[in-house]
Amino acid sequence: MFPRGADAYIDDINALIPLTKGDIRTAIDTGCGVASWGAYLLKRDIMTMSFAPRDTHAAQVQFALERGVPAMIGVMASKRLPYPARAFDMAHCSRCLIPWMNYDGMYLIEVDRVLRPGGYWILSGPPINWKKKYWRGWERTQEDLKQEQDSIESVAKRLCWKKVIEKNDLAIWQKPINHVECIKSRKVYKTPHICKSDNPDMAWERDMESGITPLPETSDPNDVAGGALEKWPERAFAVPPRISSGSIPGITAEKLREDNQLWKERVEHYKRIVPISKGRYRNVMDVNAYLGGFAAALSKYPVRVMNTVPANSNQDTLGVIYERGFIGTYQDWCEAFPTYPRTYDLSHAGGVFSIYQDRWIGFLGRKERLCLRIQ
Incomplete structure (x- = not known):
């Protein structure tokens, strides 16, 4: 995948877009393999959500988690990815075999949904750089590769993405910071319909859309839709735009401060019981993450927190967690989490049982179903 190693490959990307200045903190790697890209981004203070399908020849996500790299079983098919809108500063695909140009570009439209305004999409490997002579090793014709790249370029243009650069096997696009110019140019580029009535954060068991996910409205073409983020590490404790704008009812800057202090x-008390700071625990899951205060309190320790927000929570706060520079997912805890057995060192649950006190939690086996009633 990375002939000179993932570290050198990331250096190539860093030469094209800045990875170490704090602007890029959250990333998503589609078809991640064993998540080497995400692993080598950690020392650059970039947290990557790596996902790959349940593979028939190797449990790649399990390998990633055993390496201490955040990863999930996942696939781009018909359902939205279980992440809120405007979550990631950067998205990446290296030979991930996703047919980006199919279904009217629906998969790229989904990447656009989860990508922050001004965020980057990186594509490497086929069909990029098909003009070079070693395309013969890809066992595809030049015509086929050219048609695929032309189709991808067309979808990107319809999304109003800007082509930043193409060099060797790398191509990088950038999402606009708002939709002011995109709306004006719809008739020119035949841009997909902007889904005005859609809830962009609603991602649990929700079908993908063929229209562009709307960005928060702004009349100034220089404004970042939804609000600009602080650089990392200040981002972790700054008031996120979703809170400062009042877009989540009942969540205020004061509640965030109280949650951080709590x-x-x-x-500090947990440390007396569990050696969190000693390196023994690496993969940590927060079953009911709320505003991400637990992950923020652990950010100075060598652990990686998978923040989960129950899909049936009264308040959808996962977008806040991403705006703080942490990663996570939606999850209905009446269903299995998309991972392999024995992949987390520590599971933390605060207030989760009250959410499910009136529901049945089912564990589905091959031939029988065991149900547990939480009282």
Whole structure:
């Protein structure tokens, strides 16, 4: 996948877009393999959500988690990815075999949904650089590769993405910071319909859309839709735009401060019981992450927190967690989490049982179903 190693490959990307200045903190790697890209981004203070399908010849996500790299079983098919809109600063595909140009570009439209305004999409490997002579090793014709890249370029243009650069096997596009110019140019580029009535964060068991996910409205073409983020590491404790704008009812800057203080004190107590800071625990899951205070309190320790927000929570706060520079997913805890057995070192649950007190949690086996009633 990376002939000179993932570290050198990331250096190539860093020469084209800045990876170490704090602007890029959250990334998503589609078809991640064993998540080497995400692993080598960690030392650059970039947290990557790596996902790959349940593979028939190798449990790649399990390998990634055993390496201490955040990863999930996942696939781009008909359902939205279980992440909120405007979550990732960067998205990546290296030979991930996703047919980006199919279904009127629906998969790229989904990447656009989860990509932050001004975020980057990186594509490497076929069909990029098909003009070079070693295309013969890809066992595809030049005509086929050219047609595929032309189709991808067409979808990107319809999304109003800007082609930043193409060099060797790398091509990088950038999403606009708002849709002001995109709306004006719809008739020119035949841009897909912008889904005005859609809830862009609603991602649990929700079908993908063929229209562009709307960005928060702004009249100034220089404004970042939804609000600009602080650089990392200031981002972790700054008030996220979703809170400062009042877009989540009942969640205020004061509640964020209180939540941070609460988990700072609790983690100090946890340290007396569990050796969190000693390196023994690496993969940590927060079953009910709320505002991400637990992950923020652990950010100075060598652990990686998978923040989960129950899909049936009264308040959808996963977008806040991403705006703070942490990663996570939606999850209905009446269903299995998309991972392999024995892949987390520590599971943390605060207030999760009250959410499910009136529901049945089912564990489905091959031939029988075991149900547990939480009282």
